[in-house]
Amino acid sequence: MNAEAALALHDVGLVHPNGQRALQGIALEVPRGARVAVVGPSGAGKTSLLRVAATALRASEGRVELLGEHPWQLSGGALRALRSRVGLIHQAPPIPPRLRVVTAVLAGQLGHWSPWRALGSLLVPSDIAGAEAALARLDMADRLFDRCDRLSGGQLQRVGMARVLYQAPELILADEPVSALDPTLADMAVGELVAQSRNTGAALLASLHAVDLALKWFDRIVGLRGGVVVFDAPAAEVSRAMLQELYANEGSLLPTQAPSFDIEGARDANRAAPLPSACR
Numbered sequence: 668m669n670a671e672a673a674l675a676l677h678d679v680g681l682v683h684p685n686g687q688r689a690l691q692g693i694a695l696e697v698p699r700g701a702r703v704a705v706v707g708p709s710g711a712g713k714t715s716l717l718r719v720a721a722t723a724l725r726a727s728e729g730r731v732e733l734l735g736e737h738p739w740q741l742s743g744g745a746l747r748a749l750r751s752r753v754g755l756i757h758q759a760p761p762i763p764p765r766l767r768v769v770t771a772v773l774a775g776q777l778g779h780w781s782p783w784r785a786l787g788s789l790l791v792p793s794d795i796a797g798a799e800a801a802l803a804r805l806d807m808a809d810r811l812f813d814r815c816d817r818l819s820g821g822q823l824q825r826v827g828m829a830r831v832l833y834q835a836p837e838l839i840l841a842d843e844p845v846s847a848l849d850p851t852l853a854d855m856a857v858g859e860l861v862a863q864s865r866n867t868g869a870a871l872l873a874s875l876h877a878v879d880l881a882l883k884w885f886d887r888i889v890g891l892r893g894g895v896v897v898f899d900a901p902a903a904e905v906s907r908a909m910l911q912e913l914y915a916n917e918g919s920l921l922p923t924q925a926p927s928f929d930i931e932g933a934r935d936a937n938r939a940a941p942l943p944s945a946c947r
């Protein structure tokens with residue numbers, strides 16, 4: 668067991684209940700504090716990988732180590748405690764529609780609170796300033812008391828991210844966290860996740876649709892296709908040819924946020940990326 672790794676997958680495979688194989692022979696290590704992006708075409712297995720890492724799905728083959736533990740050997744209570752140290756950001760956050768934004772954000776700490784404090788917070792939000800600060804980082808502070816079913820898909824994604832910023836976990840797992848945001852907001856939101864990692868030492872593993880965002884913000888890029896790792900390299904070493912090969916079946920254009928993609932520019936931006944608000 669490697670205690671220095673926030674996450675380690677050893678020869679992991681996943682077959683969904685209908686017999687569809689989603690992952691095969693995955694070997695991946697995310698050291699504590701590291702920031703790793705997973706990119707790849709539709710159906711590559713990005714969501715499956717993140718769900719296995721989050722223990723939402725149990726691997727069919729291989730071994731998962733999470734924050735120095737073997738999750739599937741733990742008792743129910745110990746597994747819940749381990750999960751409370753991991754922040755999971757969904758593409759479409761599963762937030763009950765009638766919940767208020769403030770309550771949805773405060774729910775990030777539910778795993779750490781006593782049942783009485785958790786119940787009390789559902790009735791009367793206990794740390795409004797904390798929730799507001801997390802939302803402000805994603806330009807959402809003005810929606811604090813809105814109901815979640817009055818929000819757009821992109822606003823809901825930002826509530827899901829604010830919940831994890833508020834949670835301050837040791838490992839952030841983000842599955843296409845900015846897919847519903849416009850390019851400017853997407854850049855800002857990914858920057859805040861990276862800032863959280865820099866400030867708290869949390870490891871960050873995120874699947875991203877846009878390769879320019881991945882190259883700009885992340886230290887390491889994992890290319891996934893057909894459930895297999897095609898490359899795993901520092902962002903500075905990822906070439907256009909590697910990306911074109913990865914997306915070869917999706918046409919000649921690489922998926923990006925910005926309309927024109929300059930790979931050198933994205934990597935230069937990585938070196939010079941300004942620190943978002945939380946880091947200043």
Ligand SMILES: Nc1ncnc2c1ncn2[C@@H]1O[C@H](COP(=O)(O)OP(=O)(O)OP(=O)(O)O)[C@@H](O)[C@H]1O
Pocket residue numbers: 683684685687688689707708709710711712713714715716
């Ligand atoms: N619940 C499921 N049941 C059966 N097969 C599934 C299920 N979820 C995913 N799959 C299959 O597993 C493979 C990987 O899917 P996955 O959603 O992990 O890919 P992805 O890279 O996240 O795709 P996208 O970018 O389109 O979201 C695909 O072949 C998909 O059809």
